[in-house]
Amino acid sequence: MAQKSDRLPIARSRQFIINKDSPFVITEAYKTARTNLIFSLAPCKSKISVVTSCSPTEGKSTNCLNLAITMAQMGASVLIIDADMRKPVLHSLIEVDNKAGLSTVLGGITDDIAQVIHQQVRPSLDVLTSGPIPPNPAELLSSKKMEQLLEIVGEHYDYVFIDAPPVLVVSDALLMNEYTAGMIFVIKENSTGHPAINEALERVKMTNGKILGFIRANCNSKGKHSYKTYKYKYQYQYKYEDKNKDTENNPFLNGENTQYPDAQGNDTTL
Numbered sequence: 001m002a003q004k005s006d007r008l009p010i011a012r013s014r015q016f017i018i019n020k021d022s023p024f025v026i027t028e029a030y031k032t033a034r035t036n037l038i039f040s041l042a043p044c045k046s047k048i049s050v051v052t053s054c055s056p057t058e059g060k061s062t063n064c065l066n067l068a069i070t071m072a073q074m075g076a077s078v079l080i081i082d083a084d085m086r087k088p089v090l091h092s093l094i095e096v097d098n099k100a101g102l103s104t105v106l107g108g109i110t111d112d113i114a115q116v117i118h119q120q121v122r123p124s125l126d127v128l129t130s131g132p133i134p135p136n137p138a139e140l141l142s143s144k145k146m147e148q149l150l151e152i153v154g155e156h157y158d159y160v161f162i163d164a165p166p167v168l169v170v171s172d173a174l175l176m177n178e179y180t181a182g183m184i185f186v187i188k189e190n191s192t193g194h195p196a197i198n199e200a201l202e203r204v205k206m207t208n209g210k211i212l213g214f215i216r217a218n219c220n221s222k223g224k225h226s227y228k229t230y231k232y233k234y235q236y237q238y239k240y241e242d243k244n245k246d247t248e249n250n251p252f253l254n255g256e257n258t259q260y261p262d263a264q265g266n267d268t269t270l
Contacts, residue, residue: 016062016066017062017065017066017069017093017094018030018066018069018070027070030066030067030069030070031070033067033070033213033215034067034070034071034074036213037049037067037071037184037212037213040181040182040212040213041159041181041212044181044182045181046154046179046180046181047154047157047158047159047160047181048150048153048154048159048160048161048162048179048180048181049159049160049161049162049180049181049182049183049184049212050083050162050164050173050176050177050180050182050183050184051063051064051067051161051162051163051164051183051184051186052164052165052166052167052173052183052184052185052186053166053167053185053186053187053188053192054166054167054168054185054187054192054196054197054199054200055166055168055169055192055196056166056169057188057191058166058186058187058188058191058192058217059186059188059217060163060164060166060186061082061084061089061090061093061163062093063186063215063217064080064090064161064162064163064184064186065080065090065093065094065163067161067184067215068080068125068159068161069122069125071159071161072122072123072124072125073123073124075124076124076158076159077124077126077156077157077158077159078124078125078126078157078158078159078160078161079117079125079126079127079128079153079156079157079159079160079161080125080126080127080128080160080161080162080163081102081127081128081153081160081161081162081163082101082102082127082128082129082130082163083102083130083141083162083163083164083165083172083173083176084130084163084164084165084172085102085103085130085131085133085134085137085140085141085172086133086137086165086170086172087165088129088130088133090127090129090130090163091127091129091130094118094121094127096118096121096127096129097118097129098129098130098131098132099131099132100115100116100131100132101116101128101129101130101131101132102128102129102130102131102140102149103130103131103132103133103134103137103140104116104131104132105128105131105145105149106134106140106141106143106145106146106149107134107140108145110131113128113149113152113153116128116129116131126157128153132250133250137170137172138170138171138172138175141172141175141176142175146176146179147178147179150176150179150180151179162176162180164176167200167203167204168196168199168200168203171203174203174204174207174209177204177207177208177209177210178208181210181212182209182210182211182212183204183209183210183211183212184212184213184214184215185197185200185211185213185214185215186214186215186217187214187215187216187217188216188217189216189217
């Protein structure tokens with residue numbers, strides 16, 4: 001018997017993206033987070049933030065998108081990058097094509113990053129989706145091409161947000177410490193335990209990373225303005241075997257002679 005998935009349908013997930021009709025208490029909470037982040041980034045040379053979580057199902061992608069939207073609302077030029085090349089969801093949340101993106105840029109399939117950036121998905125907000133799922137996400141994120149990409153977007157945009165996988169599942173988020181200002185952790189209330197938080201912080205410390213702050217998700221305020229922001233679950237598994245993935249249009253799976261950089265930035269043939 002097939003196992004029932006806990007993942008919320010993507011159409012319902014979109015309901016949690018802030019917009020002009022979102023409750024005041026929610027928009028103000030993100031504005032407060034925006035202000036705190038601006039102060040945290042003030043002494044940093046880089047304005048690139050990695051948004052992650054301790055474990056799956058904590059709402060990091062939605063919070064990353066909402067924080068980027070809130071930052072763009074003050075007129076700053078903002079880019080959000082879906083660096084979760086194992087289980088990407090950003091393209092589904094904002095309903096854009098994902099046939100090309102971060103993986104095809106880092107893999108040498110797309111020469112010009114501007115060709116795959118979705119511009120003005122919201123005023124002042126651009127998006128670089130994950131692209132097709134590659135066989136070597138960690139190697140791509142730690143490559144010289146990733147460093148060069150972040151240098152380019154860091155010069156072009158006022159703020160850059162990177163949606164990265166949970167740190168207790170894979171090391172992908174930690175691989176970008178050297179090229180970013182720091183990490184923002186999404187903590188799910190009544191779900192994320194102190195042992196998990198402590199372990200995640202220890203891993204960041206071991207890799208010389210910096211914590212910019214925390215966002216507490218799934219908070220239920222008491223009173224007439226109660227708004228259950230992230231009262232949902234979704235199944236999150238890090239594996240490539242996905243019967244629903246588009247193998248025909250995935251250049252990493254269709255036998256093309258693809259060049260990709262290894263961890264040292266050297267080109268290797270798939």
